[in-house]
Every structure is written in C-alpha cells, then in structure tokens.
Amino acid sequence: MMNGFNAFMEKHIVPFATKLNEQRHIAAVRDAFMYTFPITMAASIVILINSLIFSKQGFIAQILFLPKFFPHLEEAQKLLTSVTNGTMNIMSIFIAYLVARNLAKHFKADDMLVGMTGIAVFMIMYTPSIMKAGVTYLPTTYMGAQGLFVAMLCGGLVGEFLPKLTRIKKLQIKMPEMVPPAVARSFNGLIPIVIVIMTASILNYLIQLVAPQGINDVIYKSIQTPLTHIGVNIYGVIIIAIVQNLLWLVGIHGPNTLNALRSIIFTEADLSNQTFIAAHGGSTAGVPHPVTWGIMNDVFANMGGSGMTLGLIIAIFLVSRRKDYRTIAKMAFVPGLFNINEPLMFGLPIVLNPIMAIPFVLTPVVNILIGYLVTIVLKWMPSPAIGMTWTTPGPLLPFLGTGGNLVGLLMGFVCLGVSVMMYFPFVLAANKMIIPDEDESTNDKEKEIEKDAKKEAPADDTVLS
Numbered sequence: 001m002m003n004g005f006n007a008f009m010e011k012h013i014v015p016f017a018t019k020l021n022e023q024r025h026i027a028a029v030r031d032a033f034m035y036t037f038p039i040t041m042a043a044s045i046v047i048l049i050n051s052l053i054f055s056k057q058g059f060i061a062q063i064l065f066l067p068k069f070f071p072h073l074e075e076a077q078k079l080l081t082s083v084t085n086g087t088m089n090i091m092s093i094f095i096a097y098l099v100a101r102n103l104a105k106h107f108k109a110d111d112m113l114v115g116m117t118g119i120a121v122f123m124i125m126y127t128p129s130i131m132k133a134g135v136t137y138l139p140t141t142y143m144g145a146q147g148l149f150v151a152m153l154c155g156g157l158v159g160e161f162l163p164k165l166t167r168i169k170k171l172q173i174k175m176p177e178m179v180p181p182a183v184a185r186s187f188n189g190l191i192p193i194v195i196v197i198m199t200a201s202i203l204n205y206l207i208q209l210v211a212p213q214g215i216n217d218v219i220y221k222s223i224q225t226p227l228t229h230i231g232v233n234i235y236g237v238i239i240i241a242i243v244q245n246l247l248w249l250v251g252i253h254g255p256n257t258l259n260a261l262r263s264i265i266f267t268e269a270d271l272s273n274q275t276f277i278a279a280h281g282g283s284t285a286g287v288p289h290p291v292t293w294g295i296m297n298d299v300f301a302n303m304g305g306s307g308m309t310l311g312l313i314i315a316i317f318l319v320s321r322r323k324d325y326r327t328i329a330k331m332a333f334v335p336g337l338f339n340i341n342e343p344l345m346f347g348l349p350i351v352l353n354p355i356m357a358i359p360f361v362l363t364p365v366v367n368i369l370i371g372y373l374v375t376i377v378l379k380w381m382p383s384p385a386i387g388m389t390w391t392t393p394g395p396l397l398p399f400l401g402t403g404g405n406l407v408g409l410l411m412g413f414v415c416l417g418v419s420v421m422m423y424f425p426f427v428l429a430a431n432k433m434i435i436p437d438e439d440e441s442t443n444d445k446e447k448e449i450e451k452d453a454k455k456e457a458p459a460d461d462t463v464l465s
Helices: 002-022 023-033 035-052 060-061 074-078 081-086 088-104 112-122 143-165 181-188 190-210 215-228 233-249 259-279 294-298 311-318 322-335 342-347 354-377 394-401 406-431 438-454
Strands: 131-132 135-137
Touching: 002 023, 002 233, 002 259, 023 088, 023 143, 023 342, 035 060, 035 081, 035 322, 035 342, 074 081, 081 088, 081 342, 088 112, 088 354, 112 143, 112 190, 112 354, 143 190, 143 215, 181 190, 190 215, 215 233, 233 259, 233 294, 233 354, 259 294, 294 354, 311 322, 311 342, 311 354, 311 406, 322 342, 354 406, 394 406
Parallel strands: none
Antiparallel strands: 131 135
C-alpha cells in the first residue's frame, strides 16, 4: 500500500509540485520567506527564552523553581520584549519588499526600486490610521503575520507590472549623459512608480467605500464571520483546525486570525472546566466540557506548532536527503520542541508548499480524532483539561493536562509517532523534487555579479535593470 502511495506521489504530485515551484510568483514568495529565515529564527529564540525562562508559568522556570529564587523574574522579559517589534511584528513589510524584489529580478528590472514600491503599495492599502487627542496612531495589527496575504498580493502585483511599465519608452525620463547612472535609473522609473502608487491609492479608496477598515479587514471578516456559529463540539474543533491551517498555507496567520473567534466559542467552556477542576482537588475526571479547542487541538494536535510540525522535523531527520530541509530542521528543532514553528513555516517554507500542504492540514485532524477516541469514546484517560502554558513540550501535554495520567503520557508520544508517519511519504516525495545544485547556482550568481560589475550601460538609454 505504501509503495502504491509513493508511486502515486512520484507520478502525479511531485511533477505538479515541481512545476508549481518553478512558477515565478510562487518562487518569488517562497524565496521571500527563505530570506526572512534568519530574522524569524532569531525572533523564535528570543520568544523561547522569554516564554520558558523569564515567565513564571514557563516550562523551564517551573521545573527549576525559578520564581521561588527570583521573585521578580518576569521583570527580565522587558529586556527582550522589543525584539518582536523589529522582527515578527513587521514580517509583512519584509515580505511585500522581497516578493516585489524577487519578481523584479526575474524580469531583470531594478529590484531595489521595485521592492521599495512594493512596501509603498502595501502601506497605501493598509488599515487607516486612527486620530486620538490630536495624535495619529497607525494600528500594527496587520504588519505582522496577519497581514502576510495582503503583503504577498501587493508585492506580487507590483513586481509583475512595474517592471513592464518601466520598459515603455514613452514613460521614461531621459537624463543628460553627465548625470550619474544611479540617478538616471531612478528618474527612468519615476513615471511608472507614480502610476502604480496612484492606482493603489484609488483602489484603496474604492475598497474603503465598502469596508472602511480596508482590504485586511475585509479578508479577516470574510474568514471569521462564517465560522462564528460553530459550537463546543468535535466538529467545531475540526473545522477550525482545517481552516486555520489552510490559512497558514496561503500566508495568512491562521492562529492569530481565528484567535478572537476561538475565544468567543471556547473561553466560557474552558473557564467552567478550570472551576470544576479547582473544586474537585485537581481532578479532570468529569469536567463539564471535555471537548474544547484547548483540549482537543492544543493538547493532542499542536506538537511543534500548527500542523503538528514536530512530526515533520523528526521525519526530515529520518528520511530526508535534502540538505536545505535537514539544515532548517536542525535549527528549528529546539523551537519546535516548545511549539514555535515560524522557522519551519517561513524557512522550509511550508507556506505555499504543495508537497507539505496535505499532511499539514490532515495530521492535526487525525490527532484530534485520536484524542477524542481515547478520552470520550473509549475513556482510556480523563480529559486533559488542566490549562498549560503554550510552550510546554507537546508530547508532555496530555500527561500534564490530566494531572499525571500515565495513559496520557503514552498518548502524547503515540500522537507524535502518528504525525511522523503521516509526514514520512511527503518528505520522501520532496526528495524527488528537482533542486538546483548549490555550487552551480552559487557560481552562476558570482558570474552574473561579475558580469554586471563589468558592464557599463549608457546613461541616456538606461532602463530599470
């Protein structure tokens, strides 16, 4: 059966994925996320330190009893809190620039100017500023991961059309020969840039006539509103899990986007469970709401982060032959152990990755069903309803969430093993994708840089190149 599945993957999925990865817009987005990998990796390490060590509820702080020795432990978080403002919280700005720049390189246009125009268009289309007490405030909500879809859209459109406009002779401003080439090149792109940013502004105005908070708000509400009537049951948990991970695949931060919705649906049930546990000496047996998001998804289906990606990391270690996958997996392992998977999402990347899309969506669903089976149907273990900090290592959550049930400990590793097995065939399929030889591509880039350095283009006929 496994051989047949692998044959199907090799015959149908791998060629499709390879062709899709070669498509210029997909490649531009994929490479943009790869460029941001050092930033996301650095931010993940800082988040890990702040959450595990400097938080009173942190896993390491708890097992080492740090709060007892350092009563003001959480004050240390202030030292590193601002790091996220310069990394994760402006991720969409990076992506708008990089997607536009990568497409400009494809068209052999001036990638720097096109990239900066990508940022300009993203901010033109951004949520309107707010005036309070004579001071203007710009919401930061969509500058981070929640704005990635619009950032990719803006960067893609600018990267596609601006290079073409700059090649229209009538839109070029000719400068005298004595003008430096860099200045001449900037003026050649002036009229096309004016056209692009004016078009973006008009489009933003029209969108705001219908949705005053702009296109980001339109996307957010169009996703959230249809899901608002989902109840506290296994179907609601599964539907939200599927939607959340589908959003991740297209670059929308699923957990953040659906956070408010999940709070509306499940917070009351979770609080009711915690009250029950406190009144029954810490026992989770018989909690009034054994099926909530925090129990079924966060405990059984979130090991490593969205998509059960700790299983993906282990699968890469075991069967991947790709150097890029193995390198990123090594760097992402420690954050992934504590359920931080941005290094994988943006470094592998999983976003817009056709090979990993299927297991990324289905693996959490399978593990949610396993959790439902062992707690509700078979009743092998009590409901793991004790609230745990989100950075607790995934396989330990069913054990700690039940107050120390050994079946829970076993099920944590069973769910992790299932996720590894589900990712196996897709990691094997990724081995068969065509990957340019690293040395060859590096040499080609060096030759191209050397060629550009030697080439002296006349100032009067320089286009964005």
